[in-house]
Amino acid sequence: MDRTRPEGQRATGQRPELDADELRAAIAAVEARPSGSSDLPPLAPEAHEAATAALRLLRYRPRSEHELRGRLAEKEHRAEAIDEAIDRIRVWGLIDDAEFAAEWVRGRRRRRGRARGALERELRDKGVAEAHIADAVADIDDSDERLQATELVRARLSRRPAGAASGAARAGERRRLVSFLARRGYPTGLAMAVVDAELAAHASS
Known part of the structure; x- marks a missing residue:
């Protein structure tokens, strides 16, 4: 999403990482424009209202097109106005689901x-x-998943005293850590393998 390109011009090449300050600056620039320009016709009144509401939402964080459409529908904008507003916001370069x-x-x-x-x-x-x-x-493979799970568990264990714990305490710690990883979406098998390895290393340190 190239926020410096003219209206209607598509960006090519690798996408830059989104930046919240950059997004807000782009929204401010859009809001300062007239609703029409040399290459874009003015928005219909309700579409202009819907686009303005969408810009307010985007000021907080980037959103998917589906999210924006849902929020505008909640504000009781008609479907035709939402379509027109979303199309204009896409041309402005402020929405890109990829x-x-x-x-x-x-x-x-x-x-x-x-x-x-x-x-x-x-x-x-x-x-x-x-x-x-x-x-x-696409770039997240099994080794990335295991490495990140390991880092999460190590960070948790770094706040606890090292050394062997009683059987009951160790079992409780294991359950808590496996649950901790599960809440972040890690498969049970991976979570248990990582937790067991890190508990063993922590106990022997």
Whole structure:
């Protein structure tokens, strides 16, 4: 989503990572324009209202097209106005589900440690097309999943005293850590293998 390109011009090449400040600056620039321009006709009155509402929503964070359509429908805009508003926002370069999916995966893995399966489910809930979801998670393989799960468990264990624990305490810790990984979408088998390995290493340190 190239926020410096003229209206109607498509970007090519690799997509840059979304930036919240950049998005807000782009929205401010759009809001300062007249509703029509040399290459775009003015929006119909209700479509202009819908587009304005969509820009307010995008000011908080990027959203999928499905999310925007749903929120505008909740505000009781007619379908025709929503279609016109979404089309204009797409031309402005402020909505792109492929880029949205890629940034969602980057951010959720970095900040929340989400597993591939959890990310896929979240994007489906946001109405993102399967092709965009597949592209967004394509670089996450089994070794990446195991490495991230290991880092999550190590971070948890680093806040606990090292050394052997009683059998009951160790079993309880194991259950909590496996549940911790499961909530982030890691398969049970992987979660148990990672937790067992890290508990053993922690006990011997």
